[in-house]
């Protein structure tokens with residue numbers, strides 16, 4: 253495989269500023285490549301640019317400058333229509349609030365991205381996905397009839413249904429208790445290990461981040477640490493150090 257074939261997502265010198273009287277630089281020239289078949293956690297203090305990075309990398313937001321590629325596709329070259337199609341078929345999303353459609357059944361929620369893109373779902377793959385997330389007996393239920401952990405499993409199944417190249421997760425365990433969070437993280441880990449999926453996950457939780465192969469830490473819109481497989485303690489230590497640095501900077505500023 254050529255090096256580029258091994259990279260699911262690349263972010264090259266990406267900056268994102270928000271306008272207004274006092275412009276805010278949310279990302280300041282971020283470079284990162286996310287390898288296929290790996291899970292990466294993106295961490296950092298509040299306001300450090302994590303969600304902005306995730307949104308730019310996933311084609312939900314456009315950078316002010318720099319380039320994002322999903323596989324070989326340069327997102328900046330795509331029209332809004334092509335970008336929408338890419339988000340439906342080549343990218344999966346899992347959010348803290350699950351974002352399921354309450355009026356639809358579990359099965360209809362899982363099939364929604366395929367339906368919207370007009371693609372015929374791959375039934376054998378869907379059966380495997382449903383089996384993997386353990387929802388076979390819940391397909392006709394509505395989201396409100398499920399526990400939080402089950403709803404997040406539906407969201408993961410929905411994200412997997414189109415066999416995307418990468419799944420972006422924004423605080424996927426933020427609304428779950430510790431035990432349920434561990435189950436959801438194990439599921440995401442198995443998706444990476446068994447199906448070769450690529451996961452990029454924003455999280456505040458060092459334990460959640462310890463499930464990843466790599467942890468990127470952002471501060472002030474820049475990557476300040478790039479750690480291969482740190483344990484939860486090492487992650488917590490780095491975050492605490494950053495927190496102390498910021499407290500001192502705020503006091504001195």
Ligand SMILES: Nc1ncnc2c1ncn2[C@@H]1O[C@H](COP(=O)(O)OP(=O)(O)OP(=O)(O)O)[C@@H](O)[C@H]1O
Pocket residue numbers: 270271276277278296297298299300301302303304305
């Ligand atoms: N739509 C917007 N308009 C103006 N400023 C914004 C907008 N979205 C984000 N920002 C600013 O950009 C910076 C980065 O925000 P971002 O949401 O990416 O941070 P984060 O690390 O995800 O924070 P948190 O952990 O609190 O969710 C912050 O200073 C934020 O206030």
